[in-house]
Every structure is written in C-alpha cells, then in structure tokens.
Amino acid sequence: MTTVDGPPVYNPLDPTYMADPYPHFGEMRDGDPVHLSLIDLWVLFRHDDVFRLLRDPSLSVQDDNIEVRDEERYAELVDAAGGELERSTSMLNTDPPDHTRLRRLVSKAFTPAAIQALRPRIQQLVDDALDAMAARGSGDVVTELAFPLPFDVISEMLGMPESDKEQIAAWSGTLVKSLDPMISADIFTEIVAASDAMNAHIDEVVAWKRGHPADDLMTAMIAAEEDGDRLSSIELRDQIALLFVAGHETTVNLIGTGIYDLLRHPDQAAILRDDPSLDATAIDELLRFVSPVQFSRRITLADIEFGGTTIPKGMFVLAGLASANHDPAKWGPTADELDVRREGAGQHLSFGSGAHYCLGASLAKLEAQIAIGTFLRRFPDASVAGDPEWNGRINLRGLEHLPVTLGG
16 A cells, blocks of 8 residues: 555555455555545445445436546547447446336346256356366366356356357456456457447347247346336346346356465365355355455445545545455454354445345355355365466456365
8 A cells, every 4th residue: 555645545556455455455444544546536445434335325326427527537538438438227337216127127037036046057067167177186266167157157047149158258357347446548448349249249149039038037137027117128238248247257256266265264164164054154254355346336416424524526436345344343353364154244245235235146155155165075185276366456356367286
C-alpha cells in the first residue's frame, strides 16, 4: 500500500498486492476506511460500512448515474467502444423495478430443486477430472478442475452447443476484466470486441433454441413469464452472458484458491477431510477467507455519509467485500486465519447482500463442496508443486495455475 504524507493510498498496482492484498486492506481499514482513490472513485473497507452500502436501496448499480468528472478519460473509453457506451440490461447492472422483474423471471428457471438435481452430474465431472490427474500423479488444479467444472455445468444447464466452449471461455476471460476498477483504453477495446462477439453468438443460439426447445435453462428463460411479461431479446441475451461470466469465473477462483489455501493449511485440510459434516461450513469459511469476488459497486444518487466522511452524489463506490470478510471488528482476532469450523462463517459478504445477492450462490457452493471435498479425500497427500500463478485481476482475484503432486 502506497503511503504519502498522510493517510494510506489504495494502490492495487503495488507489487506485493496481488499475492496477498489482505495486509493492504488492514492498513486501509485502520488508516482511511472511507477512501477517495487516485482515480476518483470511493472505496469502503470496513465490514459495517460495506454491509450498509450493499443493503441501501437508495443506491444504484447503473453506470449512467455516474456524474462524469474526468471528461478526457470518459472520451477515451467512448472512443475505445467505437463511439458509444452501451448499458447492459443484466441484473448486475440494473436497478429496481427492472432488476426485480428480471430476477423474478430468471429465478423461475434457477430453483433450489433444479440446482440439487445437478449433484450427480457435478460429481461425475469432478471424478472424471480427478481420474485424469490420478493417472499421472500430478496436475494443474485450475486448468483441469476449477476451470472446466463450472464452465461445463453452466454450459450444460443453459444448453449451449458443445463445440463452442473454447471460444466462449476466451470471450468470458476477456469480459471479466471489465469488473476491475482500472482498465486501460486498449483493454477496454478488447472487452468491447469480446462483448460484441459473445452477444452475436448468444443471439444465434437463442434464435436456434426458440425453434428447438429442450429441457435446459435457456429454454426455461425463454419461456419464463409472469403476468404476461417476458424477457426481451436483449434482456435474455444479457442474462445469459451474465451467467457465463459472473457465475463461471467466480467459482473458478473459489475452487482453485480454496484448494490452494487448504493445502497451505494442512491442519485445516485434515479437519475437513475427516469430517464431511463440515463441508457446508468449510465452503462458507473459504468464501470468506478467499473472497473470490473482492469488490462490488454502487453509485450514489444523493450525498451519503460514512464515518463522518461525505461521499457526494453521482460517485462510483467500491464495496470492499474481501476487506469486510477479514475485518477483525466483525470476525475477531482470528479474522486473518482459516478455520473450517468457524461459527457464523455464512455471514460473509462474498455473494453480496440485499437485492443484488448472488442468484447463483447455491450452485457455486454445491460445485465447491463436491470439488474441494472430493479432492481432499481422494488425495490426502497432495501438495503444491512449484509456484502458483495468480491471474492478475484486481476484482475476480484467483489463480491461473496451481500445479500439484498427488502423493501416495
């Protein structure tokens, strides 16, 4: 964390930040918990402030409510977008009443029973991945398990063509960069191109699916209706894109980084390995400890005060989910320790809170429980081999590669 004369300055480009941002978050909580960053956005670091921000219905998630202060920077982004910034209609970027309507329609095809029905298929995918690793006695947890599992699950749920997976994965990997607080104009150009390609592809698949309905999530979303209301073509496309990007990439980080941290804490791995009844609690604790989504965001529609500091109307505010998940004021003196038996672990903020609480939370938890639990119990002597490689993302922080040897 960069410090000038005065309070600390939030700097995710600090060389030590990516490997371990949590000491930096601690400095910010102690030194400047309601922080105006150098790029003119606000960041909240304390648990109670983050929780309050997420649950405040007077705030917005729509970027068109931001009051542009850096006209030159805005012009660069507009130019990179080809002359127009298109607002997504996904639930992630929409306020009530539209958000309420979209979530209600999509959730009809995303029921708890439907998620639980996926358990045998998820177990099969995990077993197949681990069989291949076992045959070699080593592997890469991210590329062979953490990445393909949620991607295959959401692809099969939606009914996406098998042949398109690699291309969609590439577009998704580019699109998630849009969630970082700092984006260069060059990266933004790549994001716009990936978004256009993904949208065109989804439109083609939806058009085909309308004429060939099946027992899948996309067909259900096309048919979802309440009081004569249906998703428009653009709304349908944007929700499908959201499920791929947000739903897939975050679960990759949870599984990959979760296994990494358990291997780094063999005492905790042993406790979980020997007691499957802890699986649900342990995944909540890993969600808290790993924080696969580091930040959420809101836009102020009026001046708002946190801890004696006023954030003006029209400002972009980052809610520090990862910092809140490690705040000793909430979690006590063991906030920075991994404890798979932690009471109240489910109170983490990794899925957000309030109206925008993650719709796919139950699916992510189920995938992680099966993947992590099966890995630990099948390979009790597994260990990290070499140096893991971080993905370099500020928000969806996780591992790009995690080489392991499986022992025994």
